[in-house]
Amino acid sequence: MNIDGTNTVACLKPIDADTSKPTVITPLPHMFVIKDLVVDLTNFYQQSIEPWLKTKRAAVEGREYRQSPGERKKLDGLYECILCACCSTGTPRSSLVQRLCCMLFDGSPTEERLQSLTEGHKRLYGCRTIRNCTATCPKSLNPADAIQKMKAKHLISEAVGKV
Numbered sequence: 001m002n003i004d005g006t007n008t009v010a011c012l013k014p015i016d017a018d019t020s021k022p023t024v025i026t027p028l029p030h031m032f033v034i035k036d037l038v039v040d041l042t043n044f045y046q047q048s049i050e051p052w053l054k055t056k057r058a059a060v061e062g063r064e065y066r067q068s069p070g071e072r073k074k075l076d077g078l079y080e081c082i083l084c085a086c087c088s089t090g091t092p093r094s095s096l097v098q099r100l101c102c103m104l105f106d107g108s109p110t111e112e113r114l115q116s117l118t119e120g121h122k123r124l125y126g127c128r129t130i131r132n133c134t135a136t137c138p139k140s141l142n143p144a145d146a147i148q149k150m151k152a153k154h155l156i157s158e159a160v161g162k163v
Contacts, residue, residue: 002026007086007136028089087133087143
């Protein structure tokens with residue numbers, strides 16, 4: 001929800017000790033309201049582009065896929081996303097930020113994921129790096145930085161593909 005002008009998760013937002021002014025609580029902006037403060041997150045979740053790790057290596061039946069410590073470290077600051085939609089509703093142009101965190105540096109083949117992010121109207125490049133998504137993240141993640149890294153990765157991919 002939006003509390004005093006900031007998208008946040010209510011259980012993580014401290015109560016203002018200054019009782020001389022009212023606390024204003026509204027539903028998340030740019031979302032359809034179902035009832036009271038409850039918004040419809042259906043579209044938000046349907047935009048997911050498989051936010052899980054992928055690998056080129058074949059899985060061995062009955063065994064888990066093991067990451068190296070280096071591969072795991074690349075996910076720090078990315079996997080903690082709780083899909084609360086605070087970032088996505090922080091700016092109406094950036095509905096893709098929640099999808100980038102797990103897929104960005106998971107060490108998996110991302111060409112098909114990059115392609116899906118750049119197809120259609122202003123998907124990846126719709127972000128203007130205003131950083132509202134980062135400012136409003138209740139987990140203190142940096143989705144704006146993730147988007148910039150994804151843009152750079154896409155540009156490199158495009159350049160290599162044209163050589």
